[in-house]
Amino acid sequence: MTGLLKCLAPSHGTTACAVAEALSTWTVGTALLSSGLAHWSNPYYFLGTIYSYGIVTSRIAEIVALVLPTLMLIVALCAICDIYKEGALWVALFGFATFGAVQVSAWVRNASIECGCFGPSYGQGRVGLLSLTIVVCLFVLTAASIGMRTRKLA
Numbered sequence: 001m002t003g004l005l006k007c008l009a010p011s012h013g014t015t016a017c018a019v020a021e022a023l024s025t026w027t028v029g030t031a032l033l034s035s036g037l038a039h040w041s042n043p044y045y046f047l048g049t050i051y052s053y054g055i056v057t058s059r060i061a062e063i064v065a066l067v068l069p070t071l072m073l074i075v076a077l078c079a080i081c082d083i084y085k086e087g088a089l090w091v092a093l094f095g096f097a098t099f100g101a102v103q104v105s106a107w108v109r110n111a112s113i114e115c116g117c118f119g120p121s122y123g124q125g126r127v128g129l130l131s132l133t134i135v136v137c138l139f140v141l142t143a144a145s146i147g148m149r150t151r152k153l154a
Helices: 003-008 016-041 043-053 058-080 085-108 129-153
Strands: none
Touching: 016 043, 016 058, 016 085, 016 129, 043 058, 043 085, 058 085, 085 129
């Protein structure tokens, strides 16, 4: 199977596990794609959001704002199109863990930061329980995708 059809099909057969893995990978991939496109199309808003967390220096914030949206797009496309899917899922898992830790840090410090996970127009509100729940759910879906994929390959 090539091209778009390969992107739409589960990677190994049509078992329930393969369908679940495909759905969870698609969910993670589309979330990364949506977020990456939003940050890529609004780089100054994204940079401002990174500054507002107050965790890294301004120079590192600029590097993160430059690299992260493109990385998110690459990881999303690799996961969705089954190109180095397992590696892409591991990168996504690390990213969600990191972002979860950053959100917990902001929440504990009572920082009033607009989430901005999907760009300025999404309107998901301040960093808090809801935004952290989204990140945790994406983390769990990514881990499940890796687990199901590893089980199939064993």
